[in-house]
Amino acid sequence: MILKASERGNAAELARHLMNTRDNDHVTLHEIRGFLSGDLAGALMEADAISQGTRCKNFLFSLSLNPPEKESVSLEVFEVAVEMAEQRLGLDGQPRAIVFHEKEGRRHAHAVWSRIDAETMTARNLPFYKQRLTELSRELYLEHGWEMPRGLLDRALRNPLNFSREEWQQAKRAQIDPRLLKAGFQDCWKRSDNADALQAALEEKGYFLARGDRRGVVALDWRGEAYALSRYCGVKAKDVAVRMGDAAHLPSVAERQRWLAQRMAGKLAGWARDEAARHEKQALAVKFQREQMVQRQRALRREQDMVQAQRQEAEQRRRAARVPKGVRGVWGWVTGQNRKIKIQNELDAQRAQERDRTERESMIQKQLAERRQLQGRVKAARAQQNEAMQELTRDVAHYVRLGRDAPSVPSPAKEPKRARTRKDGRERERGAWRGDAPDFDL
Numbered sequence: 054m055i056l057k058a059s060e061r062g063n064a065a066e067l068a069r070h071l072m073n074t075r076d077n078d079h080v081t082l083h084e085i086r087g088f089l090s091g092d093l094a095g096a097l098m099e100a101d102a103i104s105q106g107t108r109c110k111n112f113l114f115s116l117s118l119n120p121p122e123k124e125s126v127s128l129e130v131f132e133v134a135v136e137m138a139e140q141r142l143g144l145d146g147q148p149r150a151i152v153f154h155e156k157e158g159r160r161h162a163h164a165v166w167s168r169i170d171a172e173t174m175t176a177r178n179l180p181f182y183k184q185r186l187t188e189l190s191r192e193l194y195l196e197h198g199w200e201m202p203r204g205l206l207d208r209a210l211r212n213p214l215n216f217s218r219e220e221w222q223q224a225k226r227a228q229i230d231p232r233l234l235k236a237g238f239q240d241c242w243k244r245s246d247n248a249d250a251l252q253a254a255l256e257e258k259g260y261f262l263a264r265g266d267r268r269g270v271v272a273l274d275w276r277g278e279a280y281a282l283s284r285y286c287g288v289k290a291k292d293v294a295v296r297m298g299d300a301a302h303l304p305s306v307a308e309r310q311r312w313l314a315q316r317m318a319g320k321l322a323g324w325a326r327d328e329a330a331r332h333e334k335q336a337l338a339v340k341f342q343r344e345q346m347v348q349r350q351r352a353l354r355r356e357q358d359m360v361q362a363q364r365q366e367a368e369q370r371r372r373a374a375r376v377p378k379g380v381r382g383v384w385g386w387v388t389g390q391n392r393k394i395k396i397q398n399e400l401d402a403q404r405a406q407e408r409d410r411t412e413r414e415s416m417i418q419k420q421l422a423e424r425r426q427l428q429g430r431v432k433a434a435r436a437q438q439n440e441a442m443q444e445l446t447r448d449v450a451h452y453v454r455l456g457r458d459a460p461s462v463p464s465p466a467k468e469p470k471r472a473r474t475r476k477d478g479r480e481r482e483r484g485a486w487r488g489d490a491p492d493f494d495l
Contacts, residue, residue: 054126054134054193055119055202056186060111060168060179062104064097067115071152071163078347078424079155079354079417083128087148087167096150100167109176112169114144116186118162121199125421128414131162134193139166141185143177158425160417238272238285248297259446263309264300269293274446277310332438339431346427350420357416361409368405372398 061067072093074080088096097113104112118134120126131153139145148167153160168176194201241254252262255272263279265271269290271279282297283290294300304312375394377385385391 054121054130054190054199056116056134056138056190057119058114058116058182058186061113061115062101062111064101064113065094067113067165068094068097071154071165077154077156078343079153079350079420081153081155082150083153083162084149084151086150087146088150093150093152096148097165100148100169103167103169103171103174104176106174107169107176109169112167112176114142114166114168114179114182116164116166118164120159120161122159124197124199125418126160128410130197134189135162135164137189138164138186141189142179142182144168144179147177155417155421155424157431158421158423158428160421234280235285235287238280238282239287242286242288246296251296261309261313262297262303263306264303265306270297270300270303271306273306273309273313277313279306328441332434332441335434339427339434342427346423350423353416353420354413357413361412365405365409368401372401 072080072082082093085091085093085096088099090096090099100112116135116138118131120130131151135149135151139147139149144166147170150165152163152165154163168179170177191201193199237258238255238260241251241258245251245254255262260272260274260280262282263271263273265279265281270282270293272282272285273279283293286293375398376382376391377394382391385394
């Protein structure tokens with residue numbers, strides 16, 4: 054279970070984020086402890102109000118608990134992990150809230166503590182909390198027999214294809230898996246030992262070199278998107294300068310973009326647009342299925358809550374009816390019978406609470422399994438989308454190379470008028486394709 058945490062303020066923003074039902078299939082406020090308010094927004098605003106008596110700005114401590122993707126983790130495991138984190142970090146006894154999110158067939162949790170000790174009006178110090186949470190994460194993986202990520206075994210074994218936010222957004226605009234994108238650049242760098250070999254290797258994958266303004270040498274894909282060569286190849290800028298030599302002979306980014314646009318085949322652009330439309334239809338169909346599933350699941354949960362509430366009320370009345378009243382009540386108090394009845398009622402109430410909790414957990418697990426099936430289809434569609442877009446990129450590189458080496462095309466004035474009209478009409482209908490295939494992130 055991956056544990057990520059931060060010290061933070063802005064209680065209202067955090068409450069909105071944690072109770073956000075737009076980006077999550079289901080949101081459950083599991084626990085509020087140590088606050089007067091019964092809702093999350095009110096509880097966190099209480100922590101905000103108390104912090105005003107101190108100089109602490111980051112008066113909240115937020116922890117996210119993300120289990121392995123393929124594991125079905127019970128509610129008790131999350132609760133134990135939160136308790137262990139609380140003890141390790143020195144937050145025991147502090148006001149706390151726990152929220153569960155369900156998305157893409159997976160469930161994860163968020164725990165939020167107030168750092169302000171109300172008795173001393175000081176903030177609990179949390180030294181080395183990242184290291185302590187990393188150690189706890191390792192223990193949880195070992196205890197439950199989950200497959201441990203390499204990054205948890207050793208920092209040097211982390212995924213070498215990590216991306217900054219800018220790189221990730223850039224890759225998303227290109228609709229290619231960013232791990233495949235960066236791996237492709239690194240492969241080209243490793244199997245080339247000079248500028249010509251590197252340029253040829255990149256062009257095989259549909260990327261063309263240009264002279265950047267401040268980023269040295271960049272590579273452009275067929276859409277004209279620029280990628281810093283040193284960053285994506287995983288090397289230093291001086292290494293690129295040594296291999297490429299003087300970059301003055303390369304065209305500028307604007308010149309390369311115009312060059313690409315001139316050689317972009319209209320038929321291939323039409324194929325790309327058709328591919329994007331096909332994926333868009335698939336995405337809309339899956340989105341509709343997801344929305345219908347979520348609404349049905351929410352209705353089932355509301356129905357279960359109502360049934361359990363009615364049953365709890367009836368059971369509470371029956372337990373109350375056991376207690377004798379009047380003279381019999383006084384006699385029961387003298388003989389100790391009332392105490393026995395009270396103990397029995399408390400045991401029955403506890404069993405009823407555990408029964409209701411088991412029923413809710415059973416429904417949640419069934420709905421998560423149903424959501425995972427839909428998410429499997431989403432992932433298959435996303436993989437197909439990546440493959441199709443990569444194939445189109447290779448095809449564009451082929452046509453660009455053909456256009457570069459081909460003789461000049463006759464001027465439109467020398468073509469038969471009828472043929473030129475048909476071609477121009479098709480081009481006007483087709484237009485320049487700029488639409489990206491949809492992201493199947495449901």
